[in-house]
Amino acid sequence: MSAGTHQSGGMGTGVVKWIDSRLPVFTYLQKEYAEFEAPRNFNWFWNFGAILTFLLVMMIMTGIFLAMQYQPNTALAFDSVERIMRDVNYGWLLRYLHANGATFFFIAIYIHIFRGMYYGSYKAPRELLWMLGVVILLLAMATAFMGYVLPWGQMSFWGATVITNLFSAIPLVGDSIVTLLWGGFSVDNPTLNRFFALHYLLPFLIFGVVILHVIALHVTGSNNPLGVDPKGPQDTLPFHPYYTMKDSVGLAAFVTIMAAFVFFAPNFFGEPENYLEAAPLNTPAHIVPEWYFLPFFAILRSIDFDILFIEAKLGGVIAMFAAIFVLFVLPWLDRSPVRSAKFRPVYKWFFWIFLINAVILGYVGGKPTDAPVFSGVEGFQIIHLGYITTFWYFAHFLIVIPLLGIFERPKPVPKSISEAVLGGGAAGTTATAKPMEKA
Numbered sequence: 001m002s003a004g005t006h007q008s009g010g011m012g013t014g015v016v017k018w019i020d021s022r023l024p025v026f027t028y029l030q031k032e033y034a035e036f037e038a039p040r041n042f043n044w045f046w047n048f049g050a051i052l053t054f055l056l057v058m059m060i061m062t063g064i065f066l067a068m069q070y071q072p073n074t075a076l077a078f079d080s081v082e083r084i085m086r087d088v089n090y091g092w093l094l095r096y097l098h099a100n101g102a103t104f105f106f107i108a109i110y111i112h113i114f115r116g117m118y119y120g121s122y123k124a125p126r127e128l129l130w131m132l133g134v135v136i137l138l139l140a141m142a143t144a145f146m147g148y149v150l151p152w153g154q155m156s157f158w159g160a161t162v163i164t165n166l167f168s169a170i171p172l173v174g175d176s177i178v179t180l181l182w183g184g185f186s187v188d189n190p191t192l193n194r195f196f197a198l199h200y201l202l203p204f205l206i207f208g209v210v211i212l213h214v215i216a217l218h219v220t221g222s223n224n225p226l227g228v229d230p231k232g233p234q235d236t237l238p239f240h241p242y243y244t245m246k247d248s249v250g251l252a253a254f255v256t257i258m259a260a261f262v263f264f265a266p267n268f269f270g271e272p273e274n275y276l277e278a279a280p281l282n283t284p285a286h287i288v289p290e291w292y293f294l295p296f297f298a299i300l301r302s303i304d305f306d307i308l309f310i311e312a313k314l315g316g317v318i319a320m321f322a323a324i325f326v327l328f329v330l331p332w333l334d335r336s337p338v339r340s341a342k343f344r345p346v347y348k349w350f351f352w353i354f355l356i357n358a359v360i361l362g363y364v365g366g367k368p369t370d371a372p373v374f375s376g377v378e379g380f381q382i383i384h385l386g387y388i389t390t391f392w393y394f395a396h397f398l399i400v401i402p403l404l405g406i407f408e409r410p411k412p413v414p415k416s417i418s419e420a421v422l423g424g425g426a427a428g429t430t431a432t433a434k435p436m437e438k439a
């Protein structure tokens with residue numbers, strides 16, 4: 001070392017200082033996670049980013065230990081999972097944490113997304129942060145889909161067959177893509193092998209995108225329930241200890257609920273059919289995906305008619321992917337200058353209608369299409385409910401949101417967070433003209 005300049009910088013003492021003056025990781029952590037100024041008015045919905053981070057790490061850890069015992073071979077996979085459950089020390093715990101962890105990961109992701117939609121967190125300047133979130137959602141879905149195939153049960157096999165077959169609807173190259181996905185001419189050993197390889201890889205990719213997601217968040221700063229930007233130190237709190245503590249409490253509550261399922265109802269979200277080994281010659285009566293895919297599965301099935309020159313099957317696949325891709329352009333579909341639904345009297349209603357519609361879509365996705373919606377009313381079937389809810393899903397993004405941006409009259413927005421939180425509330429203050437100053 002030349003003039004010893006590096007020794008002088010860096011925080012802490014001893015080893016910490018020695019490292020920090022050469023690679024300032026501690027300074028970085030101190031700045032970004034301890035001193036980081038966060039709006040003082042976060043509610044409990046702002047816990048879900050931290051909860052998701054915890055779950056992602058838990059999924060990777062349990063997954064690595066499961067992979068040490070799992071056999072990605074069609075002759076062995078099912079039995080290797082049974083062995084994990086019965087013979088491997090705490091194997092049952094690893095597996096139940098991993099399986100229920102996937103469910104709770106999606107619960108947290110959906111709450112996190114709906115939080116963003118309610119409080120307008122996707123709007124400028126956080127568009128890229130939001131879009132990275134949608135990339136994470138897509139990666140998480142691919143990971144979960146491939147993970148579900150690994151136990152090689154009946155639903156693993158038939159779910160994989162149905163979903164991979166969808167790609168055959170793509171004109172010209174569809175069949176080649178399916179052969180490539182399968183590594184052959186049906187879902188078989190090469191399919192299981194590549195799904196295992198990718199299921200192991202993708203979570204690390206998600207981890208990388210999460211790092212970008214959080215870096216982007218720290219550039220723009222967090223949104224908050226009021227949707228107004230902090231105006232100074234009176235509007236913010238240092239992240240530590242205030243939000244490290246609040247996140248810990250929220251995480252403890254969330255983990256307690258998850259543990260209740262892991263220990264007392266570990267198969268609640270599971271499918272009994274998947275405890276039967278895959279049998280390619282025996283098709284189950286109802287092939288249903290995991291609950292977190294049901295709304296998208298409903299959209300896929302609801303396009304059962306040709307649209308101009310697009311055949312029904314391809315139309316369904318396009319609609320299903322469009323249902324996620326529309327989220328990418330949400331920041332530009334919503335032109336309202338006000339972020340938080342608190343100050344958007346009409347949007348607020350449409351938000352709840354959208355949420356209920358999404359739940360009904362999930363219900364539709366889990367039922368046979370020709371079942372009656374109400375027993376005794378034969379003419380109104382699940383498929384009809386599917387048409388309505390699929391239409392509404394897209395109408396919300398493509399018609400309602402753009403129109404509200406033009407016609408809705410927002411309520412007065414408080415000038416600052418401290419004024420609304422500490423002073424006499426939002427009453428009497430009007431700052432609707434430029435509520436998104438940073439935009």
Ligand code: HEM
Nearest residue numbers: 046048049050052053116121130133134136137210222223
């Ligand atoms: C592995 C999955 C994810 C992780 C670990 C994660 C992590 C985080 C963290 C730590 C925060 C800051 C704390 C908070 O606001 O809750 C955050 C904020 C945010 N996330 Fe995510 N996220 C994930 C997925 C997503 C997805 C799927 C979306 C949307 C499609 C999304 C959109 C956002 C937005 C818009 C914010 C800023 C919120 C605000 O400031 O109001 N995230 N995320």
